[in-house]
Amino acid sequence: MSQVDRTREHLIETYRKKAKHYDITSRLYPAPGYPQRGQRLRAVQALGLRAGDTVVDMACGTGLNFSLLEKAIGPAGRIVGVDLTDAMLARAQDRIETSGWSNISLVQADAVAFDFPAEVDAILSTYALSQVPECAEVIAHGAAVLSAGGRWAVLDLKVPGSTPGWLAQLGTATVRPFASIDQWIMRRPWEAIRAAMHEELTDVSWTELFFGTAFLAAGSRGPGTSGA
Numbered sequence: 001m002s003q004v005d006r007t008r009e010h011l012i013e014t015y016r017k018k019a020k021h022y023d024i025t026s027r028l029y030p031a032p033g034y035p036q037r038g039q040r041l042r043a044v045q046a047l048g049l050r051a052g053d054t055v056v057d058m059a060c061g062t063g064l065n066f067s068l069l070e071k072a073i074g075p076a077g078r079i080v081g082v083d084l085t086d087a088m089l090a091r092a093q094d095r096i097e098t099s100g101w102s103n104i105s106l107v108q109a110d111a112v113a114f115d116f117p118a119e120v121d122a123i124l125s126t127y128a129l130s131q132v133p134e135c136a137e138v139i140a141h142g143a144a145v146l147s148a149g150g151r152w153a154v155l156d157l158k159v160p161g162s163t164p165g166w167l168a169q170l171g172t173a174t175v176r177p178f179a180s181i182d183q184w185i186m187r188r189p190w191e192a193i194r195a196a197m198h199e200e201l202t203d204v205s206w207t208e209l210f211f212g213t214a215f216l217a218a219g220s221r222g223p224g225t226s227g228a
């Protein structure tokens, strides 16, 4: 089994254990009082959604973005939620049924292998893409299927620029006890995400949130982008 496969297995096992209580424990993520809801709202706003739009929520987990997305696209729109972990998708399905939404489909897939539907209006990924080693590829695959003017937005955690390595390690260890922290810090996935957004999209914005502990990257598919 390759290192990537081992990491993936570990992720699935971790999220299987977390799924049941994820909606409650994620309120403490990455720390109690963290403005996660506000950050989600900003990410959804960055998509510039209109009624009837089709949105992919990549690594959607239990579907914590669904209500915000539903509000923006309405019943004529469509959401495709994608995630690697069956147990997280099962919670997402519960949410869909409880809320009575009929325009959301769920797909169990690895982000990098997901076959995006054609002509997607927007793609969102929150607190997840930095866990995917091939995050740049995922951004490229998504950009290629965006409709003209379609938007990609990524919200995720990062290590603040001015933080000494040892402190970053300590801080991140407390919030990500499940992943290989050293690898995550060493990989600096937010840099790969930023570079891929610039490579694949136009009109890219990069906003650091909450003292540089998170970022919101967003961009459009325009005539000058490689996906076009």
Ligand SMILES: C[S@@+](CC[C@H](N)C(=O)[O-])C[C@H]1O[C@@H](n2cnc3c(N)ncnc32)[C@H](O)[C@@H]1O
Pocket: 011, 012, 015, 026, 058, 059, 060, 061, 062, 063, 064, 065, 082, 083, 084, 085, 088, 109, 110, 111, 112, 125, 126, 127, 128, 131, 132
């Ligand atoms: C911290 S949760 C975030 C879930 C959701 N996006 C949210 O904002 O609450 C990370 C999610 O990413 C999923 N994930 C991790 N690696 C993945 C991959 N390679 N492909 C698809 N999903 C993945 C996990 O199964 C988990 O549900």
